[in-house]
Amino acid sequence: MLSIKNLHASIDGKEILRGINLEIKAGEVHAIMGPNGSGKSTLSAVLAGREEYEVTEGEVIFNGKNLLELAPEDRAREGVFLAFQYPVEIPGVSNINFLKTALNEIRAYKGLPPMEAKDFLALVKEKQKLVELDGKLANRSVNEGFSGGEKKRNEIFQMAMLSPKLAILDETDSGLDIDALRIVAGGVNTLKSKENATIVITHYQRLLDYIIPDMVHILYKGQIVKSGPKELALELEEKGYDFIKEEIGA
Amino acid sequence: MRAVILSLSKYLCSSIEGSFNMETITKINTTEKLINAFESSKNSLFGDLELREQAIESFSKQGIPNRKHEEYKYVNVELLLKRDFAISTATTVTAEQMANVQMLKDAFVVVIENGNFSKNLSSIASLPKGINIQNIAEATGNAAFQKHYAKYADVNNDAFIAMNTAFTSGGVFIHIEKNTVIEKPIHILHVSSAAENAIINPRNLMVVEENAQAKIVESFATVASAGKVFNNALTEIFIGANANLQHYKIQDENEAGMLLNTTQAYQEKQSVFSTNNFTLSGLFVRNNLNIVLDDEFIETHLNGLYLTRGNQVVDNHTLVDHRKPNCNSNELYKGIIEDKSAATFNGKIFVRKDAQKTNAFQSNKNILLSDDGTINTKPQLEIYADDVKCSHGTSTGKLDEDKIFYLRARGLSETSAKKLLMHAFASEVVENIKIEELRDYVEEKITGRFA
Ligand SMILES: Nc1ncnc2c1ncn2[C@@H]1O[C@H](COP(=O)(O)OP(=O)(O)O)[C@@H](O)[C@H]1O
Ligand SMILES: [Mg+2]
Numbered sequence: 001m002l003s004i005k006n007l008h009a010s011i012d013g014k015e016i017l018r019g020i021n022l023e024i025k026a027g028e029v030h031a032i033m034g035p036n037g038s039g040k041s042t043l044s045a046v047l048a049g050r051e052e053y054e055v056t057e058g059e060v061i062f063n064g065k066n067l068l069e070l071a072p073e074d075r076a077r078e079g080v081f082l083a084f085q086y087p088v089e090i091p092g093v094s095n096i097n098f099l100k101t102a103l104n105e106i107r108a109y110k111g112l113p114p115m116e117a118k119d120f121l122a123l124v125k126e127k128q129k130l131v132e133l134d135g136k137l138a139n140r141s142v143n144e145g146f147s148g149g150e151k152k153r154n155e156i157f158q159m160a161m162l163s164p165k166l167a168i169l170d171e172t173d174s175g176l177d178i179d180a181l182r183i184v185a186g187g188v189n190t191l192k193s194k195e196n197a198t199i200v201i202t203h204y205q206r207l208l209d210y211i212i213p214d215m216v217h218i219l220y221k222g223q224i225v226k227s228g229p230k231e232l233a234l235e236l237e238e239k240g241y242d243f244i245k246e247e248i249g250a
Numbered sequence: 251m252r253a254v255i256l257s258l259s260k261y262l263c264s265s266i267e268g269s270f271n272m273e274t275i276t277k278i279n280t281t282e283k284l285i286n287a288f289e290s291s292k293n294s295l296f297g298d299l300e301l302r303e304q305a306i307e308s309f310s311k312q313g314i315p316n317r318k319h320e321e322y323k324y325v326n327v328e329l330l331l332k333r334d335f336a337i338s339t340a341t342t343v344t345a346e347q348m349a350n351v352q353m354l355k356d357a358f359v360v361v362i363e364n365g366n367f368s369k370n371l372s373s374i375a376s377l378p379k380g381i382n383i384q385n386i387a388e389a390t391g392n393a394a395f396q397k398h399y400a401k402y403a404d405v406n407n408d409a410f411i412a413m414n415t416a417f418t419s420g421g422v423f424i425h426i427e428k429n430t431v432i433e434k435p436i437h438i439l440h441v442s443s444a445a446e447n448a449i450i451n452p453r454n455l456m457v458v459e460e461n462a463q464a465k466i467v468e469s470f471a472t473v474a475s476a477g478k479v480f481n482n483a484l485t486e487i488f489i490g491a492n493a494n495l496q497h498y499k500i501q502d503e504n505e506a507g508m509l510l511n512t513t514q515a516y517q518e519k520q521s522v523f524s525t526n527n528f529t530l531s532g533l534f535v536r537n538n539l540n541i542v543l544d545d546e547f548i549e550t551h552l553n554g555l556y557l558t559r560g561n562q563v564v565d566n567h568t569l570v571d572h573r574k575p576n577c578n579s580n581e582l583y584k585g586i587i588e589d590k591s592a593a594t595f596n597g598k599i600f601v602r603k604d605a606q607k608t609n610a611f612q613s614n615k616n617i618l619l620s621d622d623g624t625i626n627t628k629p630q631l632e633i634y635a636d637d638v639k640c641s642h643g644t645s646t647g648k649l650d651e652d653k654i655f656y657l658r659a660r661g662l663s664e665t666s667a668k669k670l671l672m673h674a675f676a677s678e679v680v681e682n683i684k685i686e687e688l689r690d691y692v693e694e695k696i697t698g699r700f701a
Contacts, residue, residue, distance in 0.1 A: 048659050076661035088656045092674025101670065102660040109661075141674075142656075158660060 001026045001197050002166055007058035009046045016042045018222035019058070024166070027194040031208055031233060032201045034219035035241045040201045041085050043219070044170045048082040049075050062166065076102075077109035079165030079196075083155035083172050090142035095154070096124060098142055099161050106162065127160035131187045148175040156187045163191065168199045173207040185210030205237035220244055280331040281313045284449075287337050288416055295419060296387040298400075305405040305415035312409040321408075324594040324626055325565045330508060330534055335449045335480060337417060343443045347473040353500065353691045354467065357437040358383065364442050365450030365481070366420035380430030380462075382423070386453055389423040398457050399423075402486045403514040408538065410510050414484040418453035424466065428459040428490070435465040435685050442507070444477035452483045456497075460490040460518075465685055469500040472507030472532075480508045487515040489523050491545070496684055497525040500692065503532030505560065512538040519545035526682055529556040529564050530695055540569040543605075546576045554583035555679040557699055558591035558623075565594040572605040575635075581612040584679050585625065586672055592624040601633040601640060608635060612642040617649060617675055669700040 002024040009017040016039045024030055034040055046053050047060065049072030060067040067075060090098075104114040115123075128138055131153045143151050152172050159167055169188065173181055188198060188211055200211055208216075208230060216232040217224045220241075225248050226232065236243070288306045295302060314331055315322035343363055348371060352359070360383060361371035367385035374383045382392075389395040405412040422438055440452060458464055472479050481503075489495050503509050509532055517523050529535050541550055556564045570579045585593045595614045616625045629642040649671050657667035676696050683689035 048655075050655055071664070072655060072658040073661050073663050073667075076659055082659055084656065084659075088650075088652050090653050090656070090671070090674065092677045093657075093670050098657065098660070098662070098670060101666055102657075102662055105663060105666065106661040162660065 001063055003061045005059050005061075007043075007046070007060060008056045009042060009053045010056055011042070011053050015056070016053075016222050017046065020219075020222070020224055022217065022224065024197050024199070026165075026197055028214045029192070029198045029200060029211060031211075031213035031216045031230075032199060032219055032224075033203065033205075033216060033233060033236060036203070038219045039222040040219055041170055042222075044082050044085075044168045044199075044201060047075075047168060048072060048080060073105070074109070076162070076164075077106045081159050081162060081164030081167045083152070083159060083167065083169045085170040085174075085201075087143050087151045087155055089144045089146070091144045093142050095138050095140060095142050099124075099158060103161065123161065127157055130160055130190060131157045132183050133157045149177065149180040152176060152184060153180065156184050160187060160191055163196075165196045166199070167191070167196070168201065170201045171203060172200075173202055173204065181207065182210065205233045208233045218244055220248070280335065281310070283335075284337070284413065284417070285310050291337070295417070297390050301400055302416045305412045308405040309409055309412035309416055312412060315409055321567065321596075324592075324596075325534065325536060325563050327510070327534075327536065331449070331480065333447055333478070335447045336444075336477075337449055343441050343473060347443065348441065351439060351441050351469070351471040351473065353469060354435060354437050354685070354687050356687060357435045357467070360422045360424075360436065360438045362421060362438060362440045362452045362454075364444060364448065364479070365418075365452040365483075367422055378432065380427040381432055382425040382427075383436070384423050386421045386423045386455060387419070389455075392423070392425070394425050394457050394459075395423050395455065398486065398488045399455055400486070402488065402516045402542070403484055403512065408512065410482050410538070411484060411512055411514075414451045414453055414482050414512070417449075417451040418484075419451070421453035421455075424454070424456045424464075426456075426458045426462040426464045426493075429461045430459070431463040432465075435467055435688070437467045437469065440468065440470045440481065440483060441473060442471070442479040442481055443473045443475035444479050445475070446477040447479075448477055449480045449482060452481070454483075454485040456485065456487045456495070458487070458489050458493045458495045461492040462490065463494040465496040465498075467498040467500065467685070467688060470503055470507075470509055470511065472503045474504075478506055478508065480510070482510045484512045485514070487513065487523075489515065489517045489521040491519040491521060493518075494522045495524075497523065498683065498685070498688060499525070499527045499537075500530065500688075501528065501532055501535055502530040502695070503535065505531070505533060507532045508534040510536045510538075513540070515539075515541045517541065517543050517545070517548045517550065520547045522549045524551035524553070524682070526679070527552075527554040527566070528679075528692055529554075529558075529566075530699070531557075532562060532564070534563050536565045536567070538567050540571070541579075542571045542573065543577045543579065544573050546574050548574075548577040550577070550579040551682070552579070552581040552583075553679050553682045554595075555676055556583075556585040556593055557676070557696070558585065558593050559588035560591060561589075562591040563593075564591070565596070567594075567596045567598075569598045570600070570610065572599070572601045572608045572610060574604055575606040575608065577605065578609040579611070582679060583614045584675060585614075585616045586619065586675065587616060587623040587625050588619045590620070590622045592626070594626040594628075595644075596628045596630070597642070598630040599632070599640065599642070601631075601635050601638050603634045605635045606637045608638040608640065610638070610640040614642075614644045615675075616644075616646040617672065618646055619648070672700050673697065
């Protein structure tokens with residue numbers, strides 16, 4: 001589904017990603033862990049199409065398409081979804097209106113007619129329940145005045161509404177209490193299928209008790225320095241990131 | 251991008267000249283021409299000749315302001331008026347054009363056609379008790395009219411007040427009697443369409459007596475016409491003790507229309523006045539909005555939205571004059587500036603020595619969408635009392651890239667993302683429209699605008 005080869009990216013002339021390689025197949029869950037500043041959010045931003053980052057080398061193929069050539073909206077329409085680490089507040093833009101526009105533009109891209117109003121409302125109801133998002137929040141302006149946890153839940157709600165093929169969750173767990181974490185993880189697990197894949201970016205092993213990854217990758221200074229089965233996350237948690245430094249002789 | 255540029259007059263000048271070079275400009279001394287025209291027409295004008303003579307004298311002293319005039323330095327109104335204008339003109343508004351500029355189904359509609367009250371086009375036949383609506387030319391015998399007419403707009407303050415007072419040939423007098431509450435809005439529809447270039451001077455007087463409540467909408471539209479219209483419209487508003495007036499102005503003058511719109515309001519004790527100004531189009535729009543808070547516990551809300559593009563020039567000058575203690579005023583003006591257009595916001599707040607415990611807030615926010623657009627914003631607070639809460643803030647920026655990216659990352663095209671954000675920016679002002687039908691109308695205009 002996703003194939004990243006030797007991806008280099010920089011911002012303001014500073015190289016942040018220094019040769020990332022990653023292969024993800026449909027149905028898989030991959031966890032990316034790494035210390036602060038290692039480039040996790042940069043990787044997700046580059047995949048989502050943030051234009052500030054300059055890709056200097058490498059390629060990303062998503063379901064046979066050259067992802068890096070697509071505009072951000074076309075990536076979304078092809079099925080890439082990024083749950084932002086820091087979702088922005090957009091006063092004056094209603095959550096529901098914006099999702100309706102998003103959904104219908106994605107449908108138009110696929111040659112489908114706009115969704116019927118009542119089908120849309122039914123979908124909103126169903127997905128709202130999934131992430132236990134208060135109906136009032138769904139109707140308010142995008143993330144305006146939401147708590148940290150509500151913002152993260154709103155990201156998962158949006159993901160549920162748009163049913164992407166590849167979901168990238170950028171530290172969706174950070175700042176969540178255990179109940180919220182369970183709800184978010186439950187939402188992600190319910191949406192998991194043989195056809196889609198998930199990249200879970202996290203700082204802590206904790207989330208991986210709820211979302212079991214097929215693979216764990218450790219990102220360090222813009223490179224994946226170690227990959228392994230889910231046990232790698234536990235080892236990392238136990239030994240701390242210093243063990244990585246020792247292991248790679250940094 | 252240029253923000254808060256004080257010496258932009260050169261640019262404005264060329265912008266306006268640029269839009270005129272399709273016609274030959276005969277450099278007319280309009281001030282002189284108007285003075286001569288007054289002499290020959292003064293005896294056919296209605297009302298108080300003495301007042302008109304004072305006005306023309308004041309006008310001749312002031313002259314049409316040029317860019318050296320402090321209050322008019324951002325817009326070359328002198329140049330706009332350097333063409334052959336008739337003082338009034340036959341109108342050519344068709345029934346179809348009239349239908350296009352209607353905006354409220356449920357309202358008492360007063361039509362001011364090329365500056366004159368049109369009884370035929372108005373629908374005010376069955377007014378409820380306590381409301382009087384009539385042509386000012388026929389109201390000169392009315393006691394309330396006499397008490398308030400030309401008492402608030404001082405001819406010595408501004409050349410356009412003087413011009414209007416000297417030349418007006420019609421307009422509407424609206425009188426809401428004491429304790430009268432009227433739910434249905436009154437819509438004053440100014441529509442212009444002239445066979446030749448014309449300066450028109452409609453004059454309105456609104457008197458909302460003690461403890462009365464009303465909603466008044468003024469709309470301004472120029473429909474396609476052979477001549478160019480310079481509309482020097484003036485409205486005086488009196489709001490009595492405990493009275494409440496919602497006032498709306500919808501300015502949609504199209505590519506050629508020129509509007510100089512003075513609103514002079516006077517508030518008495520505990521009254522509430524909210525005035526909402528929407529400038530949706532127009533080659534040139536200048537608003538002079540002056541409000542005097544002349545007693546205690548008065549509340550005043552000023553909201554404005556201006557959307558400019560092409561070569562348009564929109565200039566909002568507001569003045570909130572706090573004269574007595576314990577009053578609140580709250581002002582929010584927002585603008586979206588596209589292409590080579592230019593907008594000015596000049597907001598003055600006076601807090602006089604007696605006006606202790608005043609709360610006065612002002613905010614002006616702008617989005618500049620092009621590199622060639624200009625926004626000039628100038629808050630002026632003059633505070634002579636020491637126990638007050640006053641604040642002002644201005645901001646000018648582009649649309650937020652983080653927000654655009656967030657929306658695009660959900661599948662919205664860049665265009666829809668921007669549209670949504672502009673709509674959101676404007677909605678803070680639009681939300682203040684309390685007449686649902688009118689709010690829907692403005693919403694639709696804005697949606698269409700950014701489509
Ligand atoms: N917009 C930016 N401008 C400059 N440097 C940036 C920018 N975004 C990220 N960086 C730098 O890139 C590195 C990686 O950041 P980031 O991808 O956010 O790391 P992580 O998500 O792993 O904590 C950091 O050193 C950070 O300072
Ligand atoms: Mg990060």
